[in-house]
Amino acid sequence: MTALVIAEHDNASIKGATLNTVTAAAKCGGEVHVLVAGHNAGAAAAAAAKIAGVAKVIHADGEHLAHGLAENVAAQVLALASAYSHILFPATAAGKNVAPRVAAKLDVGQISDITRVDAADTFERPIYAGNAIAVVQSLDEKKVITVRTTGFDAAAAEGGSAAVETVGATPDSGKSAFVGNEIAKNDRPELTAAKIIVSGGRALGSAEKFKEVITPLADKLGAAIGASRAAVDAGYAPNDLQVGQTGKIVAPQLYVACGISGAIQHLAGMKDSKVIVAINKDPEAPIFSVADYGLEADLFTAIPELVKAL
Template identity: 70%
Template structure:
């Protein structure tokens, strides 16, 4: 049994999400191969080859993989999966993975198993349903299991491997889509999905100015990433890449501080796996307190500055 893991990268650095997907593959069992598709991405293949548990890295280096558009990437994955006789194809459940793997499943005529959080066997997986309020155990009889992995549910694979790197032929360039441009948010703060501490604000913060004045100093003291509820993003307090929740980013930091967040189901789905949850809200009936390890019923405009000053 051989498993193909799709690497996520920027043609220079292997993304941390790939490490989590490799750990999920290791729980399935079998030889683990990693596919690196990009342009000028040999350094990424070398990084993938050092991951513990990886037996081989397949490198597809071609100009039309530079932006990893879904149509081109899916066609390549299907070609590699068929040629290698892989029993499983895994990718992180990130924007890239969610974009490419449904196409792969359709081309292979199999059902995708999305967002797994557990592995019970080579054909049996656990995934959240109903916004994470229930877990479903899914057994697949498909010849090839196409799977996206919730990265927060699996530890990152460590270095220590010495896999070989083998080139693979590029598939055709379909030319159906192209990347026009990227708007990249640059920040000295940790990346939201990889941060150990997150300070998150909701509608109760009031406005964007309050968000900056109250939460940024607290985050600076804690070395934390900043997050937000969907309500805060919709209200324009912060950009949408701050959003934590079912329709935002799934996070599981060591510490999650929720300020002025009521705790709607879709938000809880994105952060309730955090190791320690601290909630500050003036409403004692707010649903966030049902999942919080520590809850403070107080006016955030008084409590947050006091907390920041005490650190």
């Protein structure tokens, strides 16, 4: 029984979500192999070989694999699938783009967003915005799985010594083509990888106030900035900062919720954080039900005082 992890990378380095997925794969039993499919991605393959617990890295190189197009990556996975009992993807935008295609082509059911491995064929995943946990048993010969990375500790990025095997890239499917991308530049840590996150909600009232109040606190803490869906919908923050069921799922060491009421949609995205601090003037706000520390105060007064104290 061997598991194949589909690495998420930028052709130069391995992204953190891959490390959590390796941990999940190891719990399935047997060896863990990692597929690095990209273009001029030798450095990423070498980095994958150093991940603790990885027995082998498979490196497929082709220009049509450079940007992770679903049709091409799926074809590469399918070319290797016969040797594996479990095929695991991070439950990120990239992983969710490829995994359903692989599952459909293999004619198996996809097991989505797992947070725990109970046995080689039994997994746990959240449903109803995390208010219930479903135990899913798969009778399929091959398991195609997406892993909620916040549910598993990251494997050590150093310490492994896996062999790197180069395989021929499958042909370009010709069904899609990469045109271009526009990447928002940000000096702060990426939300899903940040150890500290400061998030703002609708109570901030405007984009100007959001920046004026949240940014100094995030600067002091060296934190990433997040936002509730209500704040994003109101235009206070860009949608790539949204934390929640329809945004990004995060589990930092410290999560500071400022002026966020705590709707179910938001809680589903951050309640696995190690320490949650809530600042809200409404004592009945649901956010206090999951907070480790709660401050019932006006955020426009409390946060500047907190910044001065830090």
